[in-house]
Amino acid sequence: MSVSRLSPSVSRPHEEQASPAVQSRIGIRDVTLSYGALQIIGGISLDIAPGETVSIIGPSGCGKTTLLRMLAGLARPTTGEIVLDGQPVSGPSRSVAIVFQDYGKALLPWRTAAGNVSLALEARGCPARERPEIIRDLLAKIGLSRHADKYPSEMSGGMQQRLQIARCLAQEPKVLLMDEPFGALDAMTRQALQDEVLALTAATGATMVFVTHDLEEAIYLGDRIVCLQPNPGRIGRIVDVRLPKPRDQLLTREDPEFLRLRRDLYDLIKDDHQ
Amino acid sequence: MNRLSFRKLALGVLTLVLFILGWKLVTDARLISPIFFPGPERTYAALVKGLSGGPLLAQTVETVERMLYGWLLASAVGVLLGALIGISRRARAFIAPTLELLRPLPASAMIPVAIAFLGFSDQMVLVVIAFGALWPMLLATIHGFAAMEPRLYEVSAVLGLSRFQVIWKLALPSAMPMILASLRLGLTISLVLAVVGEMLASRAGLGQSILAASRSFRSADLFAGIVILGAIGLCGSRLLSMAERRLLRWQAVHR
Numbered sequence: 001m002s003v004s005r006l007s008p009s010v011s012r013p014h015e016e017q018a019s020p021a022v023q024s025r026i027g028i029r030d031v032t033l034s035y036g037a038l039q040i041i042g043g044i045s046l047d048i049a050p051g052e053t054v055s056i057i058g059p060s061g062c063g064k065t066t067l068l069r070m071l072a073g074l075a076r077p078t079t080g081e082i083v084l085d086g087q088p089v090s091g092p093s094r095s096v097a098i099v100f101q102d103y104g105k106a107l108l109p110w111r112t113a114a115g116n117v118s119l120a121l122e123a124r125g126c127p128a129r130e131r132p133e134i135i136r137d138l139l140a141k142i143g144l145s146r147h148a149d150k151y152p153s154e155m156s157g158g159m160q161q162r163l164q165i166a167r168c169l170a171q172e173p174k175v176l177l178m179d180e181p182f183g184a185l186d187a188m189t190r191q192a193l194q195d196e197v198l199a200l201t202a203a204t205g206a207t208m209v210f211v212t213h214d215l216e217e218a219i220y221l222g223d224r225i226v227c228l229q230p231n232p233g234r235i236g237r238i239v240d241v242r243l244p245k246p247r248d249q250l251l252t253r254e255d256p257e258f259l260r261l262r263r264d265l266y267d268l269i270k271d272d273h274q
Numbered sequence: 275m276n277r278l279s280f281r282k283l284a285l286g287v288l289t290l291v292l293f294i295l296g297w298k299l300v301t302d303a304r305l306i307s308p309i310f311f312p313g314p315e316r317t318y319a320a321l322v323k324g325l326s327g328g329p330l331l332a333q334t335v336e337t338v339e340r341m342l343y344g345w346l347l348a349s350a351v352g353v354l355l356g357a358l359i360g361i362s363r364r365a366r367a368f369i370a371p372t373l374e375l376l377r378p379l380p381a382s383a384m385i386p387v388a389i390a391f392l393g394f395s396d397q398m399v400l401v402v403i404a405f406g407a408l409w410p411m412l413l414a415t416i417h418g419f420a421a422m423e424p425r426l427y428e429v430s431a432v433l434g435l436s437r438f439q440v441i442w443k444l445a446l447p448s449a450m451p452m453i454l455a456s457l458r459l460g461l462t463i464s465l466v467l468a469v470v471g472e473m474l475a476s477r478a479g480l481g482q483s484i485l486a487a488s489r490s491f492r493s494a495d496l497f498a499g500i501v502i503l504g505a506i507g508l509c510g511s512r513l514l515s516m517a518e519r520r521l522l523r524w525q526a527v528h529r
Binding site (some may be wrong): 072073074091092093094096097098100102105106108109110111119120122123124151153167171 | 423425426428429430431432433434435439443444447448450522523524525
């Protein structure tokens with residue numbers, strides 16, 4: 001397998017092949033999760049189409065991150081099941097990549113940027129002589145070409161998070177899970193990364209599930225927004241985002257539809273807090 | 275930065291000079307009988323004489339060799355065993371209590387046991403050194419492996435790294451700072467036990483030579499041996515520090 005799977009020309013036929021029965025890339029079927037007597041997730045069902053970007057928002061403690069961890073195979077549902085391309089998810093796999101919020105802990109501090117990307121290639125048995133070229137391509141794609149030999153401790157937060165995304169792309173995933181990835185970054189870096197991630201998913205046809213606290217970020221990135229409610233975590237509402245693509249930091253955010261969505265979601269979240 | 279380290283070095287040397295000067299003052303004033311306490315000049319003379327043509331050079335080599343072999347043996351066993359125990363939570367639960375019981379045993383108390391099994395031999399001294407120096411490395415490796423960032427286990431699961439890859443590429447490098455610090459501690463212990471072993475089992479080396487000098491009131495020779503032991507300790511620790519800085523380049527920014 002090579003990086004070519006990330007190009008749109010290759011990924012599109014894949015989508016068309018899917019029969020109507022298994023058209024969803026991710027299927028969440030009546031999923032609950034309890035720790036002892038405490039129910040964290042109380043029955044969630046959701047289908048996510050190939051290439052779709054779903055934003056997940058909700059007050060803290062509503063199980064956003066838990067849901068994402070179950071999608072990644074890092075946590076098992078107590079009842080119900082999660083299906084990827086028709087196959088039940090029983091554990092972590094290379095086809096589902098996850099970008100953690102705490103990039104500082106998720107990167108290997110003793111490896112350079114190139115070395116960190118290389119880890120994903122080593123894991124999938126990519127021959128050593130093919131690695132440098134793939135690493136170069138990926139770092140270029142995410143704007144880190146000039147920093148290939150830097151250690152994470154020498155990089156800014158934004159650069160480290162870019163690096164984590166590059167390593168996830170090296171997995172050649174079908175699904176990209178993002179757990180509040182830009183929560184710790186400043187506003188400008190945040191917006192730049194939002195646009196980069198949108199461009200990447202558009203180019204690769206990857207499906208994305210994006211957990212965030214930030215309503216505007218959820219609207220800006222999402223094709224759909226899933227609002228979770230707490231105690232136990234369940235779906236409160238699903239909102240379709242009908243904003244033109246590609247999105248633009250100024251035009252999209254000034255669009256009346258954007259402002260209307262923001263008002264709606266704000267009211268919704270506020271109600272949950274009361 | 276360079277000026278600062280130069281100043282630090284200058285201050286360090288100044289302190290050393292003051293120390294030697296104080297030593298000279300004490301001996302010149304004859305506060306302690308020169309039979310037991312030689313001045314720096316006599317010690318230096320004994321050092322030069324012992325190293326050029328005297329037996330001191332051969333004895334130094336003997337002791338350094340003993341120390342290094344024991345240390346290498348302890349390092350290999352400690353890191354390997356520590357990795358095996360540290361990587362598995364179950365192994366830690368099984369073995370940790372036993373280790374806690376064995377660890378505080380003074381290695382010198384093991385010498386009679388070692389003598390009973392191996393007699394007054396070089397192997398006996400080697401085993402005692404390795405046993406004593408093993409603990410810091412074993413425990414540091416176990417703790418280093420156990421303290422790996424949990425997030426990295428999740429990353430390795432998602433990337434699909436094999437168990438061997440997790441040990442070799444994640445756990446070992448992340449335990450490296452602790453392991454390297456323990457290697458330095460282990461070297462100091464090795465030197466101590468090499469000297470004690472030589473004294474008790476009367477094997478050739480600085481330990482034996484110091485003991486002999488003390489018994490025949492050759493205080494200058496005694497002090498010459500001690501100075502060499504200090505130098506060995508200093509050089510070993512310095513060399514390992516340099517290796518540490520090189521291997522842990524990635525940490526440089528934090529420091």
